[in-house]
Amino acid sequence: MAATNVELATQIERTLNSGLAIGSDPGAARELKRLHDLLATWNAGPEAAGGAAGEVKKILAQGITPQHEQAFRAALGRLQSSLKATGSLANIPEENQLANDPELVQEFLVEAREHLVTVETGVLTLEQNPGDPETLNGVFRSFHTIKGLAAFLGANAIQELAHETENVLDLARSGQLVLTEEAIDLILRSADELGRRLDQANSVPLHQLTPCDPGLIAELQRVTTREVTAREAPAEAAPETDQAAARAIEADQPVRGAQGKNSAEAAVVRIDTAKLEYLIDMVGELVIAESVVRHDPMIARSEDPRLSKNLTQLARVVQEVQKTSMSMRMVAVGSLFRKMNRLIRDLSRKSGKPVELESFGDDVELDRSIVEELADPMVHMIRNAVDHGIESPEARKAAGKAALGHIRLTASHDAGEIVIEIADDGKGLDAGRILAKARRQGLVGPDEQPDEETIFKLIFEPGFSTAEKVTDMSGRGVGMDVVKKQIQKLRGRISIRSVAGKGCTFLLRLPLTLAIIDGLVVSVGADRYILPMFSVREMFSPKPDTFVTLENRAEAALFRDKLLPVIRLSRLFNTGSKDREDGVLIVAEGRDQLYCIAVDQLIGKQEVVIKSLGHTLRDVPAISGGAILGDGRVGLIIDVNALRYQN
Secondary structure (H helix, E strand, O other): OHHHHHHHHHHHHHHHHOOOOEOOOOOHHHHHHHHHHHHHHHHOOHHHOOOHHHHHHHHHHHOEOHHHHHHHHHHHHHHHHHHHHOOOOOOOOOOOHHHHOHHHHHHHHHHHHHHHHHHHHHHHHHHHOOOOHHHHHHHHHHHHHHHHHHHHOOOHHHHHHHHHHHHHHHHHHOOOOOOOHHHHHHHHHHHHHHHHHHHHOOOOOHHHOOOOOHHHHHHHHHHHHHHHHHHOOHHHOOOHHHHHHHHHHHHHHHHHHHHHHHHHHOOOOOOOHHHHHHHHHHHHHHHHHHHHHHOOHHHHHOOOHHHHHHHHHHHHHHHHHHHHHHHOOEEEOHHHHHHHHHHHHHHHHHHOOOEEEEEEOOOOEEEHHHHHHHHHHHHHHHHHHHHHHOOOHHHHHHOOOOOOEEEEEEEEEEOOEEEEEEEEOOOOOOHHHHHHHHHHOOOOOOOOOOOHHHHHHHHHOOOOOOOOOOOOOOOOOOOHHHHHHHHHHOOOEEEEEEEOOOEEEEEEEEEOOOOEEEEEEEEEOOEEEEEEHHHEEEEEOOOOOOEEEEOOOEEEEEEOOEEEEEEEHHHHOOOOOOOOOOOEEEEEEEOOEEEEEEEOEEEEEEEEEOEOOOOOOOOOOOEEEEEEOOOOOEEEEEOHHHOOOOO
């Protein structure tokens, strides 16, 4: 019986922590009295507690309100201390059997991270509007859910910190604590600390996680103790009847919220990312197979109207399946924008410059992999905007501006691409200062007079910085060159607009997805190549006087009164084919430079599914992948940014 009671006591605590036993019964105080009586029996010795299990189950079934949870937990703690003193807890394993289920643990980690995103967004909202009850309840429920799931799986480190943070939020919900800047900082620190434990859980069992920062837990407890002490003072006492009404209403709010959440979650199914990617890959194979069948010579020669009708129907269905599968990769860019809120808050406080973030177009969707890869470049640009762009409050007032600086994030569609703007209302780029620094570093000759657009692009050069001093935010010349490389890796382009004294805007132009590309299919001898359409500017047939030779070795082409370097794919890839006199020149942009790419013939424009070349061929220069064309042949995709002139 002792072992049964011990197991029951442990189960009660886990059930309570998970929130499953919390109801809204206002008469729970009466049941707590019965619980104390039971504890007195239990404390007399485990063998004397024969009927206690059924009684505790009955109390638990009738519901314990959130307000009585702390008293319940304290009573349960006394029970377990007594049992431990008698040696009855010696055989309880520290490890929860459920925590050994990798699928269950992974679901917990995913859900907990989602709750932390909700927490961060909500807390930043509360900083601006501390009295928002809906947001406050949402943040409270997130910590409460994390605590419950952690306790259920034996993640005691996570449970403890989530519980202490929940106590602070509970005081705020009941109006007994104002969410000051200190309290907001503590809650955000708690979210960060929980995030670190979740990261650790990828390699360490949940029950072996490193304990959370004891100093942080102590600070949370000090806030709770201070407010509880103040609340218990006689002058603060309120009529008991006004308090049974307030608590009943308050306890009902999370229940209604949970019901709404459950109905919303009923329409969502979590799918493992690997399974989703495999499905999308198979849809890509289906698209290729359909194209090969449709272009088969025997089918192409057929004049059977029924076959033609069936092929048209097949093509339509495959296109719809492809469109649906690609939409499964898409996520709203607002999730990325919201992550920048916390960054700007921290940078604003660190720099002493009040800055506000505005975002537009949060519902615009991008490929999930692009959104993930965009996070680091955006962090670099926002750091620079706060450190270099936004002036100090004194300087802004002297310039006739409001002391509060603004950074604006905007996402929009444009010609089949996504355009993301990162704009600030600071002092803008100083073209003269950038040019002077570039000349000192040898990036620009002493007699060169580049235009403003060219000068602005110099900030993307490795090691370039005009900062007078290095700070922990920026100034080392590391960052903007990384930004440019990352954007180019995503098959995107970056440009700058700046007005002195008014501000600066970075424009990122990105493809909707990395899985499919609009390509221009060309031939060089018997080989097929694909040029991304986003890099193609023009195409033309050269005349005999189009080509010129510079210094008896460098070949160039005269295009719109400019000499552009000529890159012949036959020489670049050593195809062994002779260059045709009636070939075509394609004007393409790579690394902010225009090239004339010489090919034999244009095959046409085609949307192709990008295929990896595998580990063996991954380092082939100027080739970023391959694709199976409609006729079943393989075309290599040209990486225009990696093209190099060949003598």
